[in-house]
Amino acid sequence: WQEAKQACLEKGGRLVVMETDEEFDFIAEILRGNEAYRRDVWTGANDIAEEGNWIWDGSDHQFEDLNRWGLVEPNGGTVENCGQLQRANNFALNDRRCNSVDVYICEY
8 A cells, every 4th residue: 555655646646535425436437347457446545543543645535424335344453454445345445454465546
């Protein structure tokens, strides 16, 4: 996740932040329809600074305004602090270990 975040910053962007249900649905639909995304996808969601307090990295937008977690997520406690769109769960949000290797989406 940190490497994905850094790659976006170096390109003048940030990891994707989904501020509305419409934006979330738009991104998820693109991912569902694209065979290139056969893996989970990093987003800017994380609770690195404070366990259980999920934020969108690089944004002032309130995370609570968009609750698109998969069933029983987030469930990783202090071990899983970074948010991804999980392919196996129809690209719902999932918490995952930040050192996992996944593809990512930058926004500018």
